[in-house]
Amino acid sequence: MEPRLQRRVQRYGWDKASGFYENSWKEQLKPAQDKLLEMIELSPGEHVLETACGTGLVTERIAIAVAPGGTVTATDLSEGMLHLADSRLNGNGYSHVEFNRMDAENLDIEPEQFDVAICALGLMYVPDPVGALREMYRVLKPGGRVAIAVWGERKNCGWAEIFPIVDKRVKTDVCPMFFQQGTGNALRYSIKEAGFEPVWIERMDVNLYYENDDHAILAAFAGGPVALAYQKFDEQTKREAHSEYLNSISEFKKGDKYNILGEFVVAKGIK
Numbered sequence: 436m437e438p439r440l441q442r443r444v445q446r447y448g449w450d451k452a453s454g455f456y457e458n459s460w461k462e463q464l465k466p467a468q469d470k471l472l473e474m475i476e477l478s479p480g481e482h483v484l485e486t487a488c489g490t491g492l493v494t495e496r497i498a499i500a501v502a503p504g505g506t507v508t509a510t511d512l513s514e515g516m517l518h519l520a521d522s523r524l525n526g527n528g529y530s531h532v533e534f535n536r537m538d539a540e541n542l543d544i545e546p547e548q549f550d551v552a553i554c555a556l557g558l559m560y561v562p563d564p565v566g567a568l569r570e571m572y573r574v575l576k577p578g579g580r581v582a583i584a585v586w587g588e589r590k591n592c593g594w595a596e597i598f599p600i601v602d603k604r605v606k607t608d609v610c611p612m613f614f615q616q617g618t619g620n621a622l623r624y625s626i627k628e629a630g631f632e633p634v635w636i637e638r639m640d641v642n643l644y645y646e647n648d649d650h651a652i653l654a655a656f657a658g659g660p661v662a663l664a665y666q667k668f669d670e671q672t673k674r675e676a677h678s679e680y681l682n683s684i685s686e687f688k689k690g691d692k693y694n695i696l697g698e699f700v701v702a703k704g705i706k
């Protein structure tokens with residue numbers, strides 16, 4: 436997909452998804468966010484850049500970890516996500532956090548400003564992941580740390596059929612490279628290619644819990660990256676796509692509830 440189009444799909448897709456995001460993904464992404472924060476070992480006084488900050492779930496935890504004396508510059512492509520992040524933090528005593536709308540591949544920031552750069556579950560969506568990592572490298576001070584979390588291998592993510600199910604009903608693929616960075620050693624190579632050395636990687640298996648069919652459907656279709664394509668479906672197309680998706684995750688269902696297999700890859704690197 437042409438990079439400009441991919442960015443537009445992401446920007447406006449996440450605007451649409453923003454209101455459903457936390458109900459769909461907050462608990463499910465927490466293990467990856469916990470691991471990322473554990474690996475990066477933030478200290479009071481540090482200056483942190485976050486790209487693809489979403490609704491600020493990680494931003495808030497960074498803000499607490501770097502106080503007093505530290506700052507957080509949190510960025511995202513989607514106004515809808517940033518608006519929710521801003522409402523979560525500002526007005527709650529987090530005056531050392533600033534939000535800006537920026538593309539992760541093109542940061543409007545001077546070089547060597549930050550001690551730490553963080554991107555949780557955002558690198559799967561940028562057209563050029565190494566370009567985004569190079570941008571993080573550029574704005575870090577020498578010796579600065581980067582921490583990244585992405586989804587793992589397609590075969591280890593039980594919900595992965597959502598992409599072909601949506602893609603076959605639209606003209607262009609929604610997230611063509613979604614599993615690229617989580618496959619094999621790709622993330623390690625990308626982080627090294629951007630200039631970081633050494634790099635540490637951890638892979639983790641998780642279960643994504645959903646209460647019932649409606650919750651699983653909402654998360655996959657309305658609360659995530661296919662939201663823009665999905666909201667253009669007519670009612671009949673929606674019903675067909677829902678039923679195909681529920682079929683694809685049926686092996687993870689017990690009673691009404693789902694525990695869907697998932698995998699994350701979490702990495703740290705040094706400039």
Ligand SMILES: C[S@@+](CC[C@H](N)C(=O)[O-])C[C@H]1O[C@@H](n2cnc3c(N)ncnc32)[C@H](O)[C@@H]1O
Pocket residue numbers: 442445446449464468486487488489490491492493510511512513516537538539540554555556557560561562
């Ligand atoms: C799954 S959410 C992750 C949000 C947050 N980091 C978290 O852990 O909850 C993915 C985010 O990536 C953002 N995103 C997608 N493409 C981007 C880009 N090129 N530059 C910056 N953010 C982008 C989306 O707007 C969305 O908020």
